[in-house]
Amino acid sequence: MASTSGADLLRRRCACVALAVGLLVLMLAVPTGFALAAEGGRRTLSxxxxxxxxxxxxxxxxxxxxxxxxxxxxxxxxxxxxxxxxxxxxxxxxxxxxxxxxxxxxxxxxxxxxxxxxxxxxxxxxxxxxxxxxxxxxxxxxxxxxxxxxxxxxxxxxxxxxxxxxxxxxxxxxxxxxxxxxxxxxxxxxRGVLGRASAAARVDIAGFVPATWAELTADGSIGCRRFTQAEGTKLLLELCVGLATPARIGENLLGKLAYNRLAAMLGAADQAIMIAAAGLVSVKGTAFVRSGHFERLQLVQGARTFGLTTAGYVNVEALRTAGGPEFREIGVFVIPADAGFDAGAPWRLDVLVPDGGASAEAILSIDYALPARYVLSPQPADAPVAEQPSFADAPPLWQETWRSRWSAIAAVSVMLIVLSVVLVFQEAVVRRPVFYRRLRLAYLAVTLLWLGWWAGGQLSVVNVLTFVHSLMTGFQWEFFLLDPVIFILWGYVAAALLFLGRGVYCGWLCPFGALQELLAEAARLVRLPQLVVPFALHERLWPLKYIIFLGLFAVSLGSTRLAFVGAEIEPFKTVMSMTFLREWPFVVYAIALLLAGLFIERFFCRYLCPLGAALAIPARMRMFEWLKRRPQCGRECGICFQRCPVQAIHPEGQINPNECIHCLNCQRVYADDALCPPLAARRKRRERREALATGAGVKRGEV
Amino acid sequence: MRTCSPPLILSRRRALTIVAGTAAALMTGRVAPAAPAFHVWEGTALGAPARLILVGAAEHASKAAVRACLDEVERLEREFSLYRPDSALSRLNANGVLDRPSLDLFRLLRLSATVGEQTGGAFDVTVQPLWQAYADHFTAHPDACSGPPPAAIAEACSRVGCRRLSVRSERIALAPGMALTFNGIAQGYITDRVADLLRARGYTNVLVEMGEIRALGPAPAEPPWSIALAAPPSAAAEPLSLPLRDGAIASSAGAATAFDPAARFHHLFVPDTGRSADAFAAVTVVAPRATLADALSTALYVAPPSRIPAIVGRYPGVLALLTLHSGQRLRIPAA
Structure with missing residues (x-):
C-alpha cells in the first residue's frame, strides 16, 4: 500500500463510492421489488x-x-x-x-x-x-x-x-x-402428481428383417382402412399408413436404396411416415407443388395437429414389398424432430375429401399405433390407466432422485475431493510444473465433458436468484435438494467462497469456463495472436458483470420470469444443456463469445459473467489467503502479471481476488526458481554458497 | 344504479345442461337391470358444462375413450377458441393471415361459407367486429341501456362480410379490420368430431354434449334418446321432449349471452344491420349433424322470418322449432 500513488488512491475511493451507490440502489430496489412482487405475483398464503x-x-x-x-x-x-x-x-x-x-x-x-x-x-x-x-x-x-x-x-x-x-x-x-x-x-x-411425463419413445430403426406386405399388415406395422361411398360399395378410398423410419418397415416398403437415401436425409429424431392411397379420391391433391403444403392431409396425435409439407417429401412410384397391392399415390412424408411428434404414441391421419357437402362426412381418419416390437423403451399404449400410488406414503421426491443418481453423486464427490487435495497441497503441486499442467488440463476436460455435458452440472446465476428469493420468501431445503449434482456443487462452492474466494468454482468447476480455457489452450497451440487488454481498460470493463448481475437481481425482484429471460446473457444453457441445438440467435451469441475467448482468454468470465459477479460479492468475506506473493512482486518483477490468464493481477503485484480464478498459474511461477526472479536470485546465491562449500579449493582462486 | 329493466338472463349453456340432464335422468329411470352398462363423463369443454354418455364397453376402455375425446376437444380449442390468444383463429384475427391452416379450420371455413350462401347471408363468421364493438361499448358503459352509437355500428358493419375473406388451402387472409368468430358453428363441429371419434372406436350408442348435442344410435333402452327442450330464458313455453336417434340438436337464444341486463343486446347479430336479432326467444334445430344444427340455429335466429321455411326446406332431415317471445312454438316444416 505504501507504493499506492495519489491517483490510485483516488481511483479506489471512486470505486468505493460506486460500490456504496450500488448498494444504496440495491437497498432501494429491494422494497420496490417487494412491492412489485406483491403486485405481480403471490408470495405467501394466508x-x-x-x-x-x-x-x-x-x-x-x-x-x-x-x-x-x-x-x-x-x-x-x-x-x-x-x-x-x-x-x-x-x-x-x-x-x-x-x-x-x-x-x-x-x-x-x-x-x-x-x-x-x-x-x-x-x-x-x-x-x-x-x-x-x-x-x-x-x-x-x-x-x-x-x-x-x-x-x-x-x-x-x-x-x-x-x-x-x-x-x-x-x-x-x-x-x-x-x-x-x-x-x-x-x-x-x-410435480409428478399425474405420473411422470414420459419422454418420446425411442424407436428401433436399425433392425432389418425381410417381411412381406401380408406380414407387415398382419402385425400392425402398416395400417389399412377402406372407405366406401355412402350408397353402394364403390371404393372411395383405400388408405394404408405406417411409420417408415424403422428399417423393417421402411426398407421393406421402399427398397434398400430408397430407404438409405431417406435415412441419410433424416435428422437424428426426425420421423418419416408412408402414406399409400387408392380409390376415387386423391389424398395429395395438386396444390402442394405450388404451396409446399399438403392441404388434404394432417396428422393428429393427442391434442396436437401436424401439417404435412413437402420438406423431405419423397414421391414413391411403387412399393417394393413382396405381395403388396397397387396404389395410385404413395409418398413418404417427414415430420421434423422439433415438431414434437412421438413416434411411439398412437396417432391418426386425417384426409379431407374435397367437395363434401355440409352434411356429408368429409374428413376420413385412419388410426395407427406403432407395434411394440419397434419401441425400444416400451410404454403400454392401451393398458388400463394404473391407479396413482398412494401419494402420502411415497418418500419425498428428492430422496428418490438422490437414490437414482447415486453414480453421478459419487463421481462429483470424487471430483471435489481431488480438487480439495490439489488446493490443500497446492505448494507441492505447483512445484511440479509438468504434473501441474497435465492435472489442470485433465481436470478441466472432466469438468467440461463429464460435469458439464454429461451430468448437467453447470451452475447459473438463475440458481443464485432463486436462492435469494427463497431466503426472502421462506427457504425450503426440499426444493434445492431435487438436483443432487447442483446441490453438492453449490454446497462446495459456498464453503470454497468462504475459505478461498470465487476462483475455486470459476477456475476449476465451471464447465463453460473449462471450455473457454481449453479453447484458449488450443488457440495458443495454433499460435493465434493473443490480445492483451491494456490494464486501465481491463479494469474499467470489470464492473460490467456486476452491473449485469445487479440488473438481473433487480429485475428478478419484480418478475422472476423476466429475470430468467435476462439470464440468457449466460450462454450456459445454449452450450451445456442444449449443446448448441437451439434457435440460431442463441447459437450465434454463444459462438461469438467463444470466438472472443480465442483471442482474449475467458473473455466472458472477465467482463460479462453475472454468476462470477454474484460469487465475487460474498467472496469478499473469505478467510484465507493461500496464494502467495513476495514483496518484490509488481516492483521488481511483472511475470505473474503477464502470465495470469485473466489478468487478475495488478501491475502493482497484488492479486485481485474478485477476478482471480484460482488456476494456480502464478503459484507455479512463484515456486519456479528458474522463472521467479527473487527465487532465482536466491537459488543463485544458494548455488554459489554450495559451490563455495563444496568446491572451495577449486573456485577460491577465481573469486 | 340500474335504470334498465330487471335481468332476464339464462344461459343457453344452462339450457342445454338442463336438457341433457333430463335425458340422463329419463334414462336412469328406465334402464332395466339387463340393460348394457354405460359411463357418464361430466366436465367442461369449451368453457361450458359438457357430458358424454357411452353405452357398452368396459370402464377402462371408456376412460381411454373419454381421454381421447378430451384431447380432440383440446386440439380443436387450439384451433377455434377466441379466448385463447394462441389459438389458430386468434392468430388469424391478430395477424390478418394464417398460413397452412389445419384441415379442420379450412373445412370449417368452407362449411361456414356454404351455410352462409344457403341461408342468404344470415350465417356469417365475419361478424366478430360487431361483437367487439358491442363488448367495448358495454365494457366502457356497464350500465348503458342503449347499444353502441349508430356510427360505431356502421363502422363495424363495414368490416363485416365474406366477400373480402380469402380462403385458400395454404393461406387464409382477412381484409384489414376484419375478424372471424366460429362461435356459431365450432361447438357443433367439435361435437361432431367427438362423435365421429367415438364411432371410429366402435361405439354405436352414444350421447355427446360438447356445446351441442349429438346422438349415435338409440338410447340403451329402445325408445330413442329423449331430449327435453328447456324454456327459453325470456319466455314461458310448455316443456317439450324431442326424440333423437342418430342426429343432433342445437339451440340459439339471444338472451344467453346478453350485453345488457334486459338482454336487448346480445351476440346474435343481423349481419346487414349490425343489430341484435329479436324475432324469436329461441331457435332449436334438429339436423343429422351438429355442425349443421349449430350453424342453422344461429342463421335462423337472425334470418328474416319470412325466409325461414325456404331455408329449412333446402336441407333434408332438418327440423326447426321457433320459440316466440309469447312462448308459442312454430315447427318447420309443419308436422
Whole structure:
C-alpha cells in the first residue's frame, strides 16, 4: 500500500463510492421489488386462504419452483398436495385483459380440493352478476379430477359435475375455467402428481428383417382402412399408413436404396411416415407443388395437429414389398424432430375429401399405433390407466432422485475431493510444473465433458436468484435438494467462497469456463495472436458483470420470469444443456463469445459473467489467503502479471481476488526458481554458497 | 344504479345442461337391470358444462375413450377458441393471415361459407367486429341501456362480410379490420368430431354434449334418446321432449349471452344491420349433424322470418322449432 500513488488512491475511493451507490440502489430496489412482487405475483398464503383451497392442510410452503406452486403439508408433516396460483403459473388474464388470480388446491390424486378467487377486474362480469356469484362459481371447482377434466361415473349420472357456467358471462367464466385447469395441470404434471411425463419413445430403426406386405399388415406395422361411398360399395378410398423410419418397415416398403437415401436425409429424431392411397379420391391433391403444403392431409396425435409439407417429401412410384397391392399415390412424408411428434404414441391421419357437402362426412381418419416390437423403451399404449400410488406414503421426491443418481453423486464427490487435495497441497503441486499442467488440463476436460455435458452440472446465476428469493420468501431445503449434482456443487462452492474466494468454482468447476480455457489452450497451440487488454481498460470493463448481475437481481425482484429471460446473457444453457441445438440467435451469441475467448482468454468470465459477479460479492468475506506473493512482486518483477490468464493481477503485484480464478498459474511461477526472479536470485546465491562449500579449493582462486 | 329493466338472463349453456340432464335422468329411470352398462363423463369443454354418455364397453376402455375425446376437444380449442390468444383463429384475427391452416379450420371455413350462401347471408363468421364493438361499448358503459352509437355500428358493419375473406388451402387472409368468430358453428363441429371419434372406436350408442348435442344410435333402452327442450330464458313455453336417434340438436337464444341486463343486446347479430336479432326467444334445430344444427340455429335466429321455411326446406332431415317471445312454438316444416 505504501507504493499506492495519489491517483490510485483516488481511483479506489471512486470505486468505493460506486460500490456504496450500488448498494444504496440495491437497498432501494429491494422494497420496490417487494412491492412489485406483491403486485405481480403471490408470495405467501394466508391461513384463511389455505383453509379455503385445501381444507385440512396444516401448513403451506412458499410459491416456488417452475411452474410455481406452494407445497401443502398435513398435520403429520407429509406432503399432501399443492396450491397453485393461476396468475403465477399462466399470467392469466380475464376477458378484460386485466389480471385475474384464482388459488387452486390439488391433492396427490389430481383432484381439486378447493378454489378461491383472489383477484379479478372484469367489467363485463359486473352485469347482472355479483362478485359472490363468481366466488361461488370458482369454489365449485372442488372435487374435479384434472386428469379427466371432470368426473366419470358408471351406470348413473352423478350429482357432482363442473359448476355451471354463470349466466351472461360465459366468456369470462370460460377464461377462469381454462386458467384453473391449465394451471393445475401444469403444476400437477411437473410435480409428478399425474405420473411422470414420459419422454418420446425411442424407436428401433436399425433392425432389418425381410417381411412381406401380408406380414407387415398382419402385425400392425402398416395400417389399412377402406372407405366406401355412402350408397353402394364403390371404393372411395383405400388408405394404408405406417411409420417408415424403422428399417423393417421402411426398407421393406421402399427398397434398400430408397430407404438409405431417406435415412441419410433424416435428422437424428426426425420421423418419416408412408402414406399409400387408392380409390376415387386423391389424398395429395395438386396444390402442394405450388404451396409446399399438403392441404388434404394432417396428422393428429393427442391434442396436437401436424401439417404435412413437402420438406423431405419423397414421391414413391411403387412399393417394393413382396405381395403388396397397387396404389395410385404413395409418398413418404417427414415430420421434423422439433415438431414434437412421438413416434411411439398412437396417432391418426386425417384426409379431407374435397367437395363434401355440409352434411356429408368429409374428413376420413385412419388410426395407427406403432407395434411394440419397434419401441425400444416400451410404454403400454392401451393398458388400463394404473391407479396413482398412494401419494402420502411415497418418500419425498428428492430422496428418490438422490437414490437414482447415486453414480453421478459419487463421481462429483470424487471430483471435489481431488480438487480439495490439489488446493490443500497446492505448494507441492505447483512445484511440479509438468504434473501441474497435465492435472489442470485433465481436470478441466472432466469438468467440461463429464460435469458439464454429461451430468448437467453447470451452475447459473438463475440458481443464485432463486436462492435469494427463497431466503426472502421462506427457504425450503426440499426444493434445492431435487438436483443432487447442483446441490453438492453449490454446497462446495459456498464453503470454497468462504475459505478461498470465487476462483475455486470459476477456475476449476465451471464447465463453460473449462471450455473457454481449453479453447484458449488450443488457440495458443495454433499460435493465434493473443490480445492483451491494456490494464486501465481491463479494469474499467470489470464492473460490467456486476452491473449485469445487479440488473438481473433487480429485475428478478419484480418478475422472476423476466429475470430468467435476462439470464440468457449466460450462454450456459445454449452450450451445456442444449449443446448448441437451439434457435440460431442463441447459437450465434454463444459462438461469438467463444470466438472472443480465442483471442482474449475467458473473455466472458472477465467482463460479462453475472454468476462470477454474484460469487465475487460474498467472496469478499473469505478467510484465507493461500496464494502467495513476495514483496518484490509488481516492483521488481511483472511475470505473474503477464502470465495470469485473466489478468487478475495488478501491475502493482497484488492479486485481485474478485477476478482471480484460482488456476494456480502464478503459484507455479512463484515456486519456479528458474522463472521467479527473487527465487532465482536466491537459488543463485544458494548455488554459489554450495559451490563455495563444496568446491572451495577449486573456485577460491577465481573469486 | 340500474335504470334498465330487471335481468332476464339464462344461459343457453344452462339450457342445454338442463336438457341433457333430463335425458340422463329419463334414462336412469328406465334402464332395466339387463340393460348394457354405460359411463357418464361430466366436465367442461369449451368453457361450458359438457357430458358424454357411452353405452357398452368396459370402464377402462371408456376412460381411454373419454381421454381421447378430451384431447380432440383440446386440439380443436387450439384451433377455434377466441379466448385463447394462441389459438389458430386468434392468430388469424391478430395477424390478418394464417398460413397452412389445419384441415379442420379450412373445412370449417368452407362449411361456414356454404351455410352462409344457403341461408342468404344470415350465417356469417365475419361478424366478430360487431361483437367487439358491442363488448367495448358495454365494457366502457356497464350500465348503458342503449347499444353502441349508430356510427360505431356502421363502422363495424363495414368490416363485416365474406366477400373480402380469402380462403385458400395454404393461406387464409382477412381484409384489414376484419375478424372471424366460429362461435356459431365450432361447438357443433367439435361435437361432431367427438362423435365421429367415438364411432371410429366402435361405439354405436352414444350421447355427446360438447356445446351441442349429438346422438349415435338409440338410447340403451329402445325408445330413442329423449331430449327435453328447456324454456327459453325470456319466455314461458310448455316443456317439450324431442326424440333423437342418430342426429343432433342445437339451440340459439339471444338472451344467453346478453350485453345488457334486459338482454336487448346480445351476440346474435343481423349481419346487414349490425343489430341484435329479436324475432324469436329461441331457435332449436334438429339436423343429422351438429355442425349443421349449430350453424342453422344461429342463421335462423337472425334470418328474416319470412325466409325461414325456404331455408329449412333446402336441407333434408332438418327440423326447426321457433320459440316466440309469447312462448308459442312454430315447427318447420309443419308436422
Amino acid at each position: 391461513a384463511a386462504e389455505l383453509d379455503a383451497v385445501f381444507p385440512g392442510a396444516a401448513a403451506a410452503g412458499p410459491f416456488e419452483g417452475q411452474p410455481p406452486a406452494a407445497a401443502v403439508r398435513g398435520a403429520d408433516g407429509r406432503l399432501t398436495g399443492y396450491v397453485v396460483s393461476t396468475f403465477d403459473t399462466l399470467g392469466s388474464t380475464g376477458y378484460s385483459g386485466k389480471p385475474l388470480d384464482v388459488l387452486v388446491g390439488v391433492d396427490g390424486a389430481g383432484v381439486i380440493t378447493g378454489a378461491l378467487l383472489v383477484r379479478q377486474t372484469e367489467p363485463i362480469l359486473v352485469i347482472g352478476i355479483t362478485e359472490d356469484d363468481l366466488r361461488r362459481y370458482v369454489a365449485g371447482f372442488a372435487g374435479i379430477n384434472v386428469t379427466l377434466r371432470g368426473t366419470l361415473a358408471t351406470g348413473a349420472a352423478p350429482d357432482q359435475a363442473y359448476p355451471a357456467v354463470i349466466s351472461g358471462a360465459s366468456v369470462s367464466s370460460a377464461v377462469i375455467r381454462d386458467a384453473v385447469i391449465r394451471a393445475v395441470t401444469a403444476v400437477a404434471g411437473s
